[in-house]
Amino acid sequence: MPESILLDITIVIVLGVGAQWAAWRFRLPSILLLLLVGFLAGPVLGFLSPQSLQGDWLFAFVSLSIGIILFEGGLSLRLSELREVGGTVLNLTTIGALITWGLGAAGLHYILEYNVPLSILIGAILIVTGPTVVIPLLRHVQPKGRVGTVAKWEGITIDPVGAILAVLVLETLLLLNDPSRAEAGVNAAVEHVAIGLGLEIFVALGISVAATMLLVFVLRQRMVPDFLRNAVTLMVVVAAFVVSNVLQHESGLLTTTLMGIAVANQPFVSVQHIVEFKENLQVLLIGSLFVLLSARLELSALEYIDLRVLIFLGLLIFIVRPVAVFVSAVRSNLDWEEKAFLSWMAPRGVVAAAVASLFAFQLRPVYPEAVDGMVPVVFAVIVGTVAIYGLTAAPLAQWFGLADPNPNGLLFVGAAPWVRMVARRVQDLGVDVSLIDNNPTHVEQAREEGLDAYQANVLSETVLDEVDLYGLGRLLITIPNDEVASLTALHFSEVFESTDIHQLA
Known part of the structure; x- marks a missing residue:
């Protein structure tokens, strides 16, 4: 068995x-x-x-x-x-x-x-x-x-x-x-729905706010080591889901959705x-x-x-x-x-x-x-x-003209000084250019130089949502670490053809 x-x-x-x-x-x-x-x-x-x-x-x-x-x-x-x-x-x-x-x-x-x-x-x-x-x-x-x-x-x-x-x-x-509630009619059903909907929203809002505040406090005060941050987050999410469902049937889905939005938009x-x-x-x-x-x-x-x-x-x-x-x-x-x-x-x-x-x-x-x-x-x-x-x-x-069938823009992974210089020259030729870097200083300097730049971890799946990829058809990886560059190429193969992904370092 x-x-x-x-x-x-x-x-x-x-x-x-x-x-x-x-x-x-x-x-x-x-x-x-x-x-x-x-x-x-x-x-x-x-x-x-x-x-x-x-x-x-x-x-x-x-x-x-x-x-x-x-x-x-x-x-x-x-x-x-x-x-x-x-x-x-x-x-x-x-x-x-x-x-x-x-x-x-x-x-x-x-x-x-x-x-x-x-x-x-x-x-x-x-x-x-x-x-x-x-x-x-x-x-x-x-x-x-x-x-x-x-x-x-x-x-x-x-x-x-x-x-x-x-x-x-x-x-x-x-x-x-x-059968035990045969006297329940349409009015009772409508009342049940109205009360249930109100309780769903009330419980979901309350639990999601409380769980988010608890999670942010614990992480901000560094009450858990780095290797436990993800596990503690999952623990709080699961606990919030279960508590919400116990208090009001199937309110957990709304609770975790609201919690995700709250965690993503808090600045702490x-x-x-x-x-x-x-x-x-x-x-x-x-x-x-x-x-x-x-x-x-x-x-x-x-x-x-x-x-x-x-x-x-x-x-x-x-x-x-x-x-x-x-x-x-x-x-x-x-x-x-x-x-x-x-x-x-x-x-x-x-x-x-x-x-x-x-x-x-x-x-x-x-x-x-x-x-x-x-x-x-x-x-x-x-x-x-x-x-x-x-x-x-x-x-x-x-x-409908909402997507470019043949995009020729260039997305640079990295925004070091020499990369910004190359990007400016390419942009001067009339080609759309964007840069991604995890270094906030590099990103800020790129924006000051008139370049479209994003601060993000290129190996995070959300980077594909955060970056406006419209008009970008080629990827140029300028990361010196070959292992990270290979993982980046694999990650971006979801949206770029393999023949349009290049590495320069």
Whole structure:
């Protein structure tokens, strides 16, 4: 028995990491490969038994993992980015979410013929997009200006919003179908939702602020050694998530998201090492989550994928998302092309998959027949949206003039005096130039000389979010350390072709 459990764990880790490597190597959306290998390893080949992947332990692991992933996503958000697009982001996560919810539920009811309660529930689940799919897609497309900021903020903040709405709907359905509370009517359900929403926000705000203050105090006072900083951070995040969930069911996702944003924007301690640690942890968590969730499916799930599901997918992509974006951006300063691109940026990710799997398990006693098709439909939407958006977003952005199909700008890694001199000469020739350096003095001097410069650790994954890569098509590494230079080249191969990465030292 212990050997079989160890084998299952090893298979999950190997498939999760291996699929992400293959996706990077062949420039494919990683979620597609993760879902594929999980389905093959589970119901198709039987390496992972779907029956063994049932129970509360899996959903507890999934929920906690998503909380950590959302914390990591919050670390990439800077409040300064909201000065120009804050109103649009707010509208997309409120008005846009309600439109997606309503139209999606209508499609589920009239196209897939789900009953009204399940349609409302699944519609709430499909509100979410998520950083695990949106951020890699933005790195691939490299859109210019405001549109990338809007998509990143929406992708990270919509996850807890959709999850909370879905939880409230689930609790309402369970309340209305509870024989012991047969007297509960619509008014009681509305009151339950209102109280639940208020408690979710109150608890999440309180716990996230308290946990952030505690973490910042501990790190600023250097109460822990450097080698324990990441471990202590993870401990506080997990504790905040669990305490929040204990006080109010499923409020932990909003708590960790708010905590990530707060930690990223506080001025007292550096979070660079925390970000790097969370990036490595996220790779393992995302890979494991998708493999585990897709391996839980049965082969019979394919019976629910028919023409009606494809029609519903088309409704979400071609009608629901554009309506939500254009209504949300009515009074924004986004132009038509930016709105159109955002209308083509709503891939579903791990939160939708996890919530659907959890809710199907909880709703089986209430809707024993109808709930069987719930998870396959949500997974079909995930696969369909990731495939369609992932393969077409870059050409569409280029067509709208939001991405440069042939960028010839030069990104220098390093901003030493001789590098700045070369960069100025290149800039004088009319070529776009940017510099990255971890030395604040070098960065400040570069800016004084009229160069576009960023202070960042080139090996941190957030550097790809912090640097405006629009118009930059070549990378010149000027770091004298060959090992660091090689790692930098590997890291930036996500956005630059290998033939456009050079080293000069």
